[in-house]
Amino acid sequence: MPGRLKSPVRLRQDRLVTMRDLDAGELDRLLVRGRELFEGQPAEQFQGAVATVFYENSTRTRNSFQEAGRRLGLDTLQVGREGSSIQKGETLEDTLHTLRALGAVIAAVRTPEPGALAELPDVGIPLVNAGDGWRQHPTQALADLLAVRLAGREIQGARLLIVGDILHSRVARSAADGFAMLGAEIYLAGPPTLLPPGLAPALGARLVTLEDGLREADLVMVLRLQQERMERGYLPSLGEYRREWGLTAERLGRLRPDALVLHPGPQNRGVELDAEVIYDPRSLIHRQIACGVAMRAALMEAMLDAR
Ligand code: CP
Numbered sequence: 001m002p003g004r005l006k007s008p009v010r011l012r013q014d015r016l017v018t019m020r021d022l023d024a025g026e027l028d029r030l031l032v033r034g035r036e037l038f039e040g041q042p043a044e045q046f047q048g049a050v051a052t053v054f055y056e057n058s059t060r061t062r063n064s065f066q067e068a069g070r071r072l073g074l075d076t077l078q079v080g081r082e083g084s085s086i087q088k089g090e091t092l093e094d095t096l097h098t099l100r101a102l103g104a105v106i107a108a109v110r111t112p113e114p115g116a117l118a119e120l121p122d123v124g125i126p127l128v129n130a131g132d133g134w135r136q137h138p139t140q141a142l143a144d145l146l147a148v149r150l151a152g153r154e155i156q157g158a159r160l161l162i163v164g165d166i167l168h169s170r171v172a173r174s175a176a177d178g179f180a181m182l183g184a185e186i187y188l189a190g191p192p193t194l195l196p197p198g199l200a201p202a203l204g205a206r207l208v209t210l211e212d213g214l215r216e217a218d219l220v221m222v223l224r225l226q227q228e229r230m231e232r233g234y235l236p237s238l239g240e241y242r243r244e245w246g247l248t249a250e251r252l253g254r255l256r257p258d259a260l261v262l263h264p265g266p267q268n269r270g271v272e273l274d275a276e277v278i279y280d281p282r283s284l285i286h287r288q289i290a291c292g293v294a295m296r297a298a299l300m301e302a303m304l305d306a307r
Contacts, residue, residue, distance in 0.1 A: 007044055009033050009302035014126035016299065017118045018136040019177035027145075027181055030298050034146045037071070038294035044301050045073035048105035053095060054130065055081045055111045060265055060289055061130050061139070065108040068296035072304070077104050092116060096123040105307075106300050108139075126303035128296075134229060137170040139299065140264050141178035143292035147284045148219060150291065151260055156183035161213040162205070164223035164245060164272050165194045168230070171264040172223060176203040179219075189213045190223075191245060193234040210245060214254050221262040222247045222273045238271050249276040260284055 009029045013021060022030070037043055050069030052062045066076045077099050081087070086095065096107055100123060108128045109117055114135035117127055131137040148155060160179045166172045166188055176186045186205035188195060200207040214220065225241060235241050242248065247261065252274075255261075261273075261283045269275050278285055 007301040007305040011302050011306055014303050014306055016138050017129045019138045019141050019174045024181050031146055031149060034295040034298040037297050043071045043297055046304050049075040049077045049103045051077040051099040051104035051107040053079045053107055053109045058110055064292040065296050067293045068300060071297045072301055077102055093120055100125050106304060131170055134168045135170050137174045139296050140171050141174035142295035143288050144175055144262055145178055146291040146295050147288045155179060158184045158218045159216055160184045160219045161187045161217035162221045163189050165225050166190050166199055167194045168226040169223050175221060176205055180204050187213050214251060217259055219260050225268055225272050242271055247273040247277050249274045252277050252280060262288060
C-alpha cells in the first residue's frame with residue numbers, strides 16, 4: 001500500500017525468547033524506533049488483538065503490552081492463571097491457538113517455566129517472552145536500554161553494576177546480555193547464596209564487592225529480592241540483607257555524582273533499596289516503565305510487519 005507507515009526495523013524471526021535472539025544491529029534499530037515512538041511519532045496501525053497470557057503476577061509488563069498494543073491499534077485479550085482453562089488442563093500451546101482463533105495477532109507470555117516459549121511449536125502468531133521464571137525478560141532489557149539512552153548516556157563502555165538476587169533474576173540475565181551486546185561492561189555483586197560461584201562468568205560478567213562496584217559504576221541496577229522463588233533460607237533476615245546489600249540513602253551518597261540508578265520493579269522498599277532512592281533525580285525507575293511501552297510497541301510493530 002503506497003505511503004503506508006512501516007516499521008524501519010527488520011527482525012530475522014518472529015519469536016523473542018531471549019535477548020540473544022537479537023543481534024546488535026537489530027537491537028540498535030529497535031532502540032532508535034523505540035525512541036521515535038517514545039517521542040510521539042505515530043506507530044504503524046494493525047487489526048486484531050495483542051494477547052497477554054500471564055501465569056505469574058504483573059503490573060508493569062502486562063499493562064505495558066496492552067498500552068503498546070493500543071498504540072498499534074490493537075485490542076486486548078487477557079488470560080491469567082486464575083479463572084482460565086489452564087486450571088482445567090489446557091496447555092499453553094492450545095491456549096495460544098485459542099487466542100489466535102479469537103483474533104490475537106501477537107501474544108506476550110509470562111510463565112514460571114524457564115524456557116517454556118522456546119519449546120513451543122509454531123502457533124501461527126509472533127510470541128514475546130514477558131518473563132519465564134528465572135531465565136529471561138527481554139522486553140525489560142529493551143526498556144532499560146532505552147531509559148539509559150534517553151538519559152543521554154552511551155551504552156558502549158558504560159560500567160553496569162547489577163546488585164542483589166542474581167540467582168533468581170531473569171532481569172539480570174536479559175540486562176547482562178543486552179547491555180553487553182551494545183558494549184557495556186557488566187559487574188555483579190550480591191550475597192554468595194544469591195550469586196553462587198560460576199554465575200558471573202556464565203553471564204559474561206565480573207564479580208565485585210558492593211563497595212567497589214558502587215564507587216566505579218556508571219549505572220547501578222538494583223534487583224528485587226525474589227522471595228517467591230526462594231525455597232529455602234537464602235538470607236538470615238530482610239533487615240540484614242538491607243544492611244549488607246541494600247541501596248540505602250547512605251550508600252546512594254557513595255555513587256559517582258553522574259551515576260544512574262535502575263530497578264525493574266516492583267520494589268521492596270526498605271529491603272533492596274530505600275524510598276529516597278526511588279525518587280532521587282538519578283533514578284530512572286519510572287522512566288524505565290514509560291520506556292517499556294515504547295519498546296514493546298517498537299518490537300510488536302516490527303514483528304507484525306514481518307508477517
Ligand atoms: N518489571 C516487571 O516485570 O514488573 P511486573 O512484574 O510488574 O510486570
